[in-house]
Structure formats: C-alpha cells, structure tokens
Amino acid sequence: MTLRENSRVLVTGGTGFLGAALVRALVISGHQVRILDNNLRGKPRRLGDVQSDVELIEADIRDSDAVADACRDIDTVAHLAFINGTETFYSRPGLVLDVGVRGMLAILDGCAKHNVGSLMLMSSSEVYQRAHLVPTPEDVPLVIPDPRNPRFSYGGAKAISELLALHGHGYRPASVRIVRPHNVYGPDMGFKHVIPQLSMRIAELGENHQAGDVIPLPIRGDGRQTRAFVHVDDFTAGLLLVMERGEDSGIYHIGTREEVTIADLAHRIAAGLGHDVTLVPSELPEGETDRRCPDIGKLEALGYRPQRTLADGVTEVAGWYRDNRHLNAQTEGDLS
Numbered sequence: 001m002t003l004r005e006n007s008r009v010l011v012t013g014g015t016g017f018l019g020a021a022l023v024r025a026l027v028i029s030g031h032q033v034r035i036l037d038n039n040l041r042g043k044p045r046r047l048g049d050v051q052s053d054v055e056l057i058e059a060d061i062r063d064s065d066a067v068a069d070a071c072r073d074i075d076t077v078a079h080l081a082f083i084n085g086t087e088t089f090y091s092r093p094g095l096v097l098d099v100g101v102r103g104m105l106a107i108l109d110g111c112a113k114h115n116v117g118s119l120m121l122m123s124s125s126e127v128y129q130r131a132h133l134v135p136t137p138e139d140v141p142l143v144i145p146d147p148r149n150p151r152f153s154y155g156g157a158k159a160i161s162e163l164l165a166l167h168g169h170g171y172r173p174a175s176v177r178i179v180r181p182h183n184v185y186g187p188d189m190g191f192k193h194v195i196p197q198l199s200m201r202i203a204e205l206g207e208n209h210q211a212g213d214v215i216p217l218p219i220r221g222d223g224r225q226t227r228a229f230v231h232v233d234d235f236t237a238g239l240l241l242v243m244e245r246g247e248d249s250g251i252y253h254i255g256t257r258e259e260v261t262i263a264d265l266a267h268r269i270a271a272g273l274g275h276d277v278t279l280v281p282s283e284l285p286e287g288e289t290d291r292r293c294p295d296i297g298k299l300e301a302l303g304y305r306p307q308r309t310l311a312d313g314v315t316e317v318a319g320w321y322r323d324n325r326h327l328n329a330q331t332e333g334d335l336s
C-alpha cells in the first residue's frame, strides 16, 4: 500500500526538524496529518502556517496507550520520534535505547490495534558506523563495532527498530519502508550538530575580530573526516517519493553524492558569514566515523534529483544560526 491521495498520516516526531518538514509537505499535498511528539526537542514553530491544519498530540512515544490512540483511523504511520544528537548518544545511551526500542514496539502495537496498513521508519546512516564501501549502498552490513562504547546506542537502537519494523511484533503492516538519511541540514535543525555549531562559533568569534583577520577556529578532529550533506528541501522531496513509490520492505538512502571534508565545510561556512578562518584541530571522541557518503542510486531510480548545492544551502543556514543564536539556550529539551 502506498501513500494515496488524501491519506490520513500519523507523523511521530512531527515537531522535530525532519518531522515538521514532512508534515508541511504532506499538508500541502492534501493529506490529513496527526502529530505525536513530546516536544522534548520538537518545536511547534517549525510547522509555520500549517500548524492550524494538523492535530497535535503531546505524548511520549513510549506511552503505549497514547500511541495506540494516535493510530486510530490512520492509513500510514511515519515514525521519526527518536533521541537524536551525537552528544546524547555518549551521555544518555540508556535513554536513546529506551525511546528507540520501546517507541518502536508501541508503534507496532498501535498499528496492530487499528489495522494500520503502511509504516515508514526513519532509520539512519549510523547503522553502518564505519562502512567498508564509500559511496555506501543500502546492502552493506549493519555493524556495532563495540557494544561497550555508548556511541553505538543510537545505531543499535536504529538497527533493532529496522528488524522490528520489517518482521513485526505480532502484527506487521502490509507495507513497510525504511529510510536511512545521510546528514540532513537546514534552518532550525537543532543546535547540537556540526553546521549549527560551526556557524555559531564563527559568528561569535567574528564579532571579536577586525575585517580581514584570519580567525583561529577550534574544530573536532583534524578536519579530514568527510560527510555528504543534503538540504532539508531535497530530503523531504526524496522522502515523499519513498512513501509514494517505494517498494514493500524497501530500504532507501536519502542524501547527496557531494562528499566534503569537515575542513572544507568550515571554510565554506566562514566564507558564507564573510570571515576567513584557520583551523585548530583537537581529539575526536572514540567511535567517530571517518568517511560517510551514500550511494543514492535506488532513490534516483524512483525519480529523485537533489536541487540544492552545499555552496548555496550552507550560506543560508549559517546566516540563520548567526541570527538566531539567542534560541540556543532555550532550545534543547531537558533529558533528565
């Protein structure tokens, strides 16, 4: 079963960065949308002018009664609620696993109770950790290099969620699709990610330097690690393609082939903000991945063509973080 016209869609994590972008796209395409989010990291402001068109349930994804109620009269569940953010994987691995696994079980039980026919699970490129093949296709093995490292709580919880989604928990929706995003960026994406942090740091340092100065910029690692960043507009277009045309049990990467080093990224952000920087390297925490870039051939076969280049997108996003730094302190929910 695919996303048909006028579907009723439950988006968990729907006030989060990617969830809100999906909600807006679904409403604009004429679907009826219900959101379940505890607003720990979610912000209803991200829904913009579609806020009054959606039903918003504030609840924890581990609350099985609330999740079952949210699944009533729903055709498709898009499951995005999860604890995101690298710092949290290290500091609160138990919470990451709890929300990931119990949330997935609650969704499957809710789908069973209300006979929901279609499920899209948002997984992650982190299921590969250090993929031996780059660009990485969807069929390379999922890996937990060391279960003692808390970093892998997130990739582990995503891998368990994938298994549960594909094989069910007593019940399995007739159609299941899995998406593995690769480093999505955009305005209001949260504050604990590399592009926001570099943007805010450069903007702050820039205020204490004269025009023309070369600013020393501390970075994590030596800057040689690579990532491929996809703009949220392209990501959302790809996600809708998977939900509309993806095959049952299909696993799809969403990203771009534009692989850049973190050093290059830092220089582009600095240039976008009108500054020049020299990088000051530091130690990387154990478990960081050196290279990440997806093979997106499967999604391209569905018609996906990303439009935004990093050069153009990163300037917009760096400017957003320079101008909205004041939101940082109040923005990330308390995880206690």
Ligand SMILES: NC(=O)c1ccc[n+]([C@@H]2O[C@H](COP(=O)([O-])OP(=O)(O)OC[C@H]3O[C@@H](n4cnc5c(N)ncnc54)[C@H](O)[C@@H]3O)[C@@H](O)[C@H]2O)c1
Binding pocket: 012, 013, 014, 015, 016, 017, 018, 019, 036, 037, 038, 039, 040, 041, 042, 043, 059, 060, 061, 062, 079, 080, 081, 082, 083, 084, 099, 122, 123, 124, 125, 180, 181, 182, 183, 184, 185, 189, 190
């Ligand atoms: N942003 C990326 O580049 C990226 C990459 C790979 C995977 N993902 C996955 O995509 C999904 C969305 O990510 P995002 O970037 O929008 O992150 P986000 O933190 O903005 O969104 C996650 C949402 O889940 C909600 N949430 C967290 N715990 C909850 C709970 N216990 N009950 C109910 N809601 C809860 C948060 O409030 C938030 O709104 C996540 O599953 C994430 O793991 C994102």
